[in-house]
Amino acid sequence: MIDERLEGGHDSKAIQLFRKVGYNQDVQIKLGTVKSAPPNMRINVDGMKYDLDPDDYAIAEHLTAHTRQVKINGTTSTIEYSHALKAGDRVIIASANKGQRYYVLDKAVT
Structure with missing residues (x-):
C-alpha cells in the first residue's frame, strides 16, 4: 500500500505510482474505445x-x-466540469484480478 501522497499532475502521478509499485503481472494497461x-x-477494450x-x-x-468547490482570494465558488467522455473517445484502462475488474484511468489523445 502506498502511504505517501503523490505530487504533480495526472501524468506525473501515474509515473510516480509505476515507479513505486513496479512491474505487476496482475495489472495490465490496455486501450479501449x-x-x-x-x-x-x-x-470496448482492444x-x-x-x-x-x-x-x-x-x-x-x-x-x-x-463539480468542485474552490476558494479564490477567500471566496468560495463552484466549478462545473462537463467534459464527460463521448462515443469514439479512446481511453487508457488498467485491468486487474485477471480481467475481472477494469479501471478507466484517462483519455488517450494524440
Missing part, C-alpha cells in the same frame, strides 16, 4: 469480443461531469 456515452457508458458495461469498471472522476 468508448462505444456509448454516460450514464450507461459501454467501452482485443476483447464484448463491451464492458458500468458494472465492469470504475472510472476516474476527472473523466466524468462533476
Whole structure:
C-alpha cells in the first residue's frame, strides 16, 4: 500500500505510482474505445469480443461531469466540469484480478 501522497499532475502521478509499485503481472494497461456515452457508458477494450458495461469498471472522476468547490482570494465558488467522455473517445484502462475488474484511468489523445 502506498502511504505517501503523490505530487504533480495526472501524468506525473501515474509515473510516480509505476515507479513505486513496479512491474505487476496482475495489472495490465490496455486501450479501449468508448462505444456509448454516460450514464450507461459501454467501452470496448482492444482485443476483447464484448463491451464492458458500468458494472465492469470504475472510472476516474476527472473523466466524468462533476463539480468542485474552490476558494479564490477567500471566496468560495463552484466549478462545473462537463467534459464527460463521448462515443469514439479512446481511453487508457488498467485491468486487474485477471480481467475481472477494469479501471478507466484517462483519455488517450494524440
